[in-house]
Amino acid sequence: MSLANKLSQERRARLAAERLLEQKQAELQAANRKLGHHARKLSDEIVETRAEVENVRDENRRVKSDLTEANQKIEVAERRLWHSIEAIQDGFAFFDADSRMIAANHAWLSVFDGLEALQPGISYIEILQFATEEGVIDIGEMPPAAWREEMLDRWQSPNPEPHVIRLWSGEYIKLIDQRGHGGDVVNLALNITDTIRYEQRLKDARRTAEAASRAKSTFLANMSHEIRTPMNGVVGMADLLKETDLNKEQLLYTNTIRNSAEALLVIINDVLDYSKIEAEKLTLHADTFDLERSIHELVLLLQANARDKGLDLLVDYDMFLPTKLIGDPGRIRQVLTNLVGNAVKFTETGHVIVRVTGIAENGTCRLHISVEDTGIGIPANKVDHVFGEFNQVDGERDRKFEGTGLGLAISKKLIGLMGGDIWVESDEGTGSCFGFTVTLPLAEDADAIDPIVPEGLRHALLVEPHDLSRGILEKQLSALGLTVRSCASGKDALTALEDGTDLVVTDHHMADLDGMEMAEVLRAKGDDTPVIVLTPNTGSAMNDPMRRHLAAVLQKPVARRELLDALRTIETNAPGPPAHAEGKAPPPQDKTPLQGTARAVRVLAAEDNKTNRLVFSKMVQALDIELQFAENGKEAVNLFQSFAPDVIFMDISMPGMDGKQATGAIRALEGGNDHVPIVAMTAHAMDGDDADILAAGLDHYLTKPLRKAQLIDHISRARPEGARDPAP
Numbered sequence: 001m002s003l004a005n006k007l008s009q010e011r012r013a014r015l016a017a018e019r020l021l022e023q024k025q026a027e028l029q030a031a032n033r034k035l036g037h038h039a040r041k042l043s044d045e046i047v048e049t050r051a052e053v054e055n056v057r058d059e060n061r062r063v064k065s066d067l068t069e070a071n072q073k074i075e076v077a078e079r080r081l082w083h084s085i086e087a088i089q090d091g092f093a094f095f096d097a098d099s100r101m102i103a104a105n106h107a108w109l110s111v112f113d114g115l116e117a118l119q120p121g122i123s124y125i126e127i128l129q130f131a132t133e134e135g136v137i138d139i140g141e142m143p144p145a146a147w148r149e150e151m152l153d154r155w156q157s158p159n160p161e162p163h164v165i166r167l168w169s170g171e172y173i174k175l176i177d178q179r180g181h182g183g184d185v186v187n188l189a190l191n192i193t194d195t196i197r198y199e200q201r202l203k204d205a206r207r208t209a210e211a212a213s214r215a216k217s218t219f220l221a222n223m224s225h226e227i228r229t230p231m232n233g234v235v236g237m238a239d240l241l242k243e244t245d246l247n248k249e250q251l252l253y254t255n256t257i258r259n260s261a262e263a264l265l266v267i268i269n270d271v272l273d274y275s276k277i278e279a280e281k282l283t284l285h286a287d288t289f290d291l292e293r294s295i296h297e298l299v300l301l302l303q304a305n306a307r308d309k310g311l312d313l314l315v316d317y318d319m320f321l322p323t324k325l326i327g328d329p330g331r332i333r334q335v336l337t338n339l340v341g342n343a344v345k346f347t348e349t350g351h352v353i354v355r356v357t358g359i360a361e362n363g364t365c366r367l368h369i370s371v372e373d374t375g376i377g378i379p380a381n382k383v384d385h386v387f388g389e390f391n392q393v394d395g396e397r398d399r400k401f402e403g404t405g406l407g408l409a410i411s412k413k414l415i416g417l418m419g420g421d422i423w424v425e426s427d428e429g430t431g432s433c434f435g436f437t438v439t440l441p442l443a444e445d446a447d448a449i450d451p452i453v454p455e456g457l458r459h460a461l462l463v464e465p466h467d468l469s470r471g472i473l474e475k476q477l478s479a480l481g482l483t484v485r486s487c488a489s490g491k492d493a494l495t496a497l498e499d500g501t502d503l504v505v506t507d508h509h510m511a512d513l514d515g516m517e518m519a520e521v522l523r524a525k526g527d528d529t530p531v532i533v534l535t536p537n538t539g540s541a542m543n544d545p546m547r548r549h550l551a552a553v554l555q556k557p558v559a560r561r562e563l564l565d566a567l568r569t570i571e572t573n574a575p576g577p578p579a580h581a582e583g584k585a586p587p588p589q590d591k592t593p594l595q596g597t598a599r600a601v602r603v604l605a606a607e608d609n610k611t612n613r614l615v616f617s618k619m620v621q622a623l624d625i626e627l628q629f630a631e632n633g634k635e636a637v638n639l640f641q642s643f644a645p646d647v648i649f650m651d652i653s654m655p656g657m658d659g660k661q662a663t664g665a666i667r668a669l670e671g672g673n674d675h676v677p678i679v680a681m682t683a684h685a686m687d688g689d690d691a692d693i694l695a696a697g698l699d700h701y702l703t704k705p706l707r708k709a710q711l712i713d714h715i716s717r718a719r720p721e722g723a724r725d726p727a728p
Helices: 003-087 106-110 124-133 144-156 193-242 248-278 291-308 329-345 380-385 407-417 467-479 490-496 515-524 538-543 545-549 560-568 610-619 633-643 659-670 689-694 708-717
Strands: 091-095 101-104 163-166 172-179 185-191 287-290 312-317 324-327 351-361 364-373 421-427 431-441 459-463 483-487 503-507 531-535 552-555 601-606 625-630 647-651 678-682 700-703
Touching: 091 106, 106 185, 124 144, 172 193, 193 248, 193 610, 287 291, 287 329, 291 312, 291 329, 291 351, 312 467, 324 329, 324 431, 329 351, 329 364, 329 407, 329 431, 351 467, 407 421, 407 431, 459 467, 459 490, 467 483, 467 503, 483 490, 490 503, 490 515, 503 515, 515 531, 515 545, 538 552, 552 560, 601 633, 610 625, 610 708, 625 633, 633 647, 633 659, 647 659, 647 708, 659 678, 678 689, 689 700, 700 708
Parallel strands: 312 351, 459 483, 459 503, 503 531, 531 552, 601 625, 601 647, 647 678, 678 700
Antiparallel strands: 091 101, 091 185, 163 172, 172 185, 287 324, 351 364, 364 431, 421 431
């Protein structure tokens, strides 16, 4: 190649290099500009980042400070918590999900008496192993392996039940384990030694109290028996003495003896009842009974006391309320006796009235029974205390009225057992009203009274001097459909008597002209209007010669059914006593065989007490019977075979062979043939005694003091075919 060509190529190359250089310089300048732009932007970002970093550093320093403070607080809390756990007198331990101990307080570890092996990390099964091998636990006769297996099964259950263990020292520990969601377990070991010992003391105290209660019950039963036995002689002889010819002073003494003995029996019964209620051993015995009859029988018993004080003792029984109910008649009568007896005792003038209302529906009857009196009343500050035990209105120093103060407390308990309520309203100096409500089932034959009377009876004249009694009789007669006109005296009645009067109902005892005299005046005038006389003493009225002028004589207060029966038996415009005029069934036909062919009823009485034998013989001396006595159970069994009695009266407590054993021997001799009724005569009157005695084979149960009427009733019912009537 020529030099020119070479120079030309070099020139072209140099020019190309220069253009390339210019291009690169231009690119470099553009890159520098871009780099400068990025540098400025990056510088700005660095400044911002440095500011942010500084902020983060400040935040980190604050967080670190907070974390440090929080850790310090946690450490303090943990330290305080652990100090608290250590201060707990009961054991406290933690276990992880693998049943290895994390930590335990001193109380928990002290059970093992400083055993060095019990350190964090030890397993639960190893702890059980140490507990048996070191004799820490008193497992009794149980094999150690079996005990450990039982405890391990409990530990591994999802919800371990609390378990009590006994330590070698005699202390009792209650183990309570709580399993967490992660498997960790918190174990509490509560020392319940004091609780166990306290419970043991309670059990010992309960046994002692029960023994004392049994001793008290036995004492009360024995005292009741021992008191009733001589009391049978006192009451029985007083009753017999009253039947002899006595002057007024002697009769007063005799009545005082009998009433004092009866008062003592009331006190004994109250104490026995209260002790049974206190021990929660008093039970109710449901039976069918006639409420109205029970009330009238009670009123009849209290009538003498009320009459002696000049009180009117009245009964206002809802005319159409059923009277056949199912309940405990003895306990209801007891409540009524307390309420009515108190009313008579605390009333000097005026009246006492028993009101009975109620609602009968759906086979039950809700009764509302109240006893109103015009007595001394109760101070306002003592009304709330009358149902308390041993509480009385008068004070201990100025007591005017006798009694235990238990009657109302017992009544409240009895009504409560029946599911009822008892209450009192009173104004001091004016009177009181005691009442109770109770719901009882109706008996199957508990139909309401049928108010149908003869069509000829439409207009009645009522003669009654006492406003309250007159109002009750007016209401009863009006409820039976009669038009009633009333008078307050016999003289007013004679004036008011008009033609068209179908019936005269009059009180017996009136100031100017009594009921008998008024009937005699009417007959003397030729007036044959039937006259019914109401009297508190039917005996004297029935024996009055003027009885022939009367259609009926009814006991006052008169029972609804007796009044209705008397009205139904009246023949309009026909005076004189009709059949059943006294509201009683006709006398039974005399079944007495001819005297020459009949024998007397044979009665055997087993009684070891000489006085009680005398009382028994005197009570039945007027009867036409053949009586033999046995002084113990063995003699009774022998006489049963030789004497062949028709009825046996058996004392229960006798030496040698008692009444229940003698009854068993007699029943064995009978062999199921010719069952002879055996009647218990006993001073045992505690609740349950009757069931225990009757379960021994006796047929009936009489408590001492005996009642003459009860003896006569049992002898009459035992009269066999071919025997003479024992009634005199």
